[in-house]
Amino acid sequence: MDSKPRFLFSSLLFLTFFVTFAAAHIGQFDEYWKKKAELAEVKNRASYNPDPDSVTSHFNAEVHTESIDMEDDTANNTRRGLRGKRMNSKNEPCVATNPIDRCWRCRSDWSKNRKLMAKCAKGFGRHTTGGLDGRFYIVTNPADDDMVNPKKGTLRWGVIQDRPLWIVFASDMIIRLNEELIVNSNKTIDGRGYNVRIVGGASMMLQFIHNVIITNLHIHDIVPGDGGMIRDSETHYGFRTRSDGDGISIFGSSNIWIDHVSMANCGDGLIDAIMGSTAITISNSHFTQHNDRIILNVTLLQVTKREYSPENIWKDWNWRSEGDLLMNGAVFVPSGVDPNTNSIDERDLIKAKPGTFVTRLTRYSGALDCVRGRPC
Ligand SMILES: *[C@@H]1O[C@H](CO)[C@@H](O)[C@H](O)[C@H]1NC(C)=O
Ligand SMILES: *[C@@H]1O[C@H](CO)[C@@H](O)[C@H](O)[C@H]1NC(C)=O
Numbered sequence: 001m002d003s004k005p006r007f008l009f010s011s012l013l014f015l016t017f018f019v020t021f022a023a024a025h026i027g028q029f030d031e032y033w034k035k036k037a038e039l040a041e042v043k044n045r046a047s048y049n050p051d052p053d054s055v056t057s058h059f060n061a062e063v064h065t066e067s068i069d070m071e072d073d074t075a076n077n078t079r080r081g082l083r084g085k086r087m088n089s090k091n092e093p094c095v096a097t098n099p100i101d102r103c104w105r106c107r108s109d110w111s112k113n114r115k116l117m118a119k120c121a122k123g124f125g126r127h128t129t130g131g132l133d134g135r136f137y138i139v140t141n142p143a144d145d146d147m148v149n150p151k152k153g154t155l156r157w158g159v160i161q162d163r164p165l166w167i168v169f170a171s172d173m174i175i176r177l178n179e180e181l182i183v184n185s186n187k188t189i190d191g192r193g194y195n196v197r198i199v200g201g202a203s204m205m206l207q208f209i210h211n212v213i214i215t216n217l218h219i220h221d222i223v224p225g226d227g228g229m230i231r232d233s234e235t236h237y238g239f240r241t242r243s244d245g246d247g248i249s250i251f252g253s254s255n256i257w258i259d260h261v262s263m264a265n266c267g268d269g270l271i272d273a274i275m276g277s278t279a280i281t282i283s284n285s286h287f288t289q290h291n292d293r294i295i296l297n298v299t300l301l302q303v304t305k306r307e308y309s310p311e312n313i314w315k316d317w318n319w320r321s322e323g324d325l326l327m328n329g330a331v332f333v334p335s336g337v338d339p340n341t342n343s344i345d346e347r348d349l350i351k352a353k354p355g356t357f358v359t360r361l362t363r364y365s366g367a368l369d370c371v372r373g374r375p376c
């Protein structure tokens with residue numbers, strides 16, 4: 001066994017950037033959206049971490065303190081391996097290969113303690129708690145046929161509520177969104193335990209909001225929405241222009257955590273995190289073949305950035321990506337500061353896993369087949 005410290009994260013992307021806004025898809029930038037954008041700016045400033053290395057170091061410390069357990073998981077020692085190991089739905093011992101997964105996945109009571117996950121985020125988005133302070137809301141109806149007055153029981157009704165909600169699903173479900181799903185702040189969309197697919201329709205939009213967890217969804221074959229009147233909160237709806245067909249758009253938002261999401265084949269980017277967003281963690285997710293081979297677009301508009309901060313500040317704003325699973329020619333589209341020209345020694349703190357670990361690392365990325373009452 002190779003005893004070097006290793007990085008065991010199948011797909012982890014930390015982003016930190018902070019720029020000004022344009023109004024993506026908002027038809028009428030009315031008072032409601034102006035207020036929302038202002039509040040978002042305050043939240044984004046508060047969430048911005050000016051020291052990306054501290055975040056990485058914090059994360060590394062947790063990986064390394066747990067590396068001994070990880071060795072146990074890889075050891076082929078049947079007696080030791082099975083004793084105390086909790087079997088998952090496939091009668092395999094549950095193996096969590098990173099600190100985020102370790103936080104909840106191998107507990108057989110995860111479904112009774114869903115909100116435990118609100119304490120599990122790491123990286124830049126580690127303060128994300130989603131709907132922790134709210135009630136559970138159960139999606140029972142996969143329909144999405146009324147954009148302005150969605151029925152209670154639909155996903156759309158849940159995400160537009162003004163109060164915090166922890167949104168779960170009553171069964172396996174295929175949801176075709178007729179138009180962009182405009183998610184409000186302080187929500188968790190928790191597909192664990194079911195096979196929940198957002199497929200064949202419009203995308204999810206996280207715009208000028210804060211504190212959202214999205215976990216265990218399949219998002220694929222997303223197409224642009226035509227635009228129209230769409231409700232975005234309990235008290236407001238308005239005209240949206242045609243959307244791009246990204247899987248998830250993150251726009252002017254902060255404290256966003258996307259975990260165990262499988263994405264493929266969208267009309268535009270799989271995840272488009274642009275303009276004015278900060279404190280985002282994307283972990284354990286799985287990105288496959290995509291139309292235009294663009295998987296994650298984290299474009300920074302430097303021109304707009306300069307409006308907020310002097311160059312000596314913004315030149316260090318950066319993204320980092322570790323161990324993302326990019327398949328079938330998928331590529332990552334970086335911009336902003338090139339990490340290869342920027343004190344890479346200091347920043348390259350997370351050691352890559354050897355290639356032989358690829359199968360193991362990828363085995364737990366993407367949406368999981370969890371069964372309630374069993375480790376996941
Ligand atoms: C691991 O242990 C099992 C059960 O004893 C054995 O069948 C298998 O060959 C072992 N694998 C390796 C790689 O040693
Ligand atoms: C989200 O929750 C936080 C903490 O409870 C609260 O301060 C904030 O106002 C909420 N945001 C919205 C938009 O309701």
Ligand SMILES: *[C@@H]1O[C@H](CO)[C@@H](O)[C@H](O)[C@H]1NC(C)=O
Pocket residue numbers: 274294297298299333
């Ligand atoms: C990434 O997003 C920006 C902003 O929307 C867009 O201008 C750019 O063309 C996109 N890049 C790619 C490669 O799609």
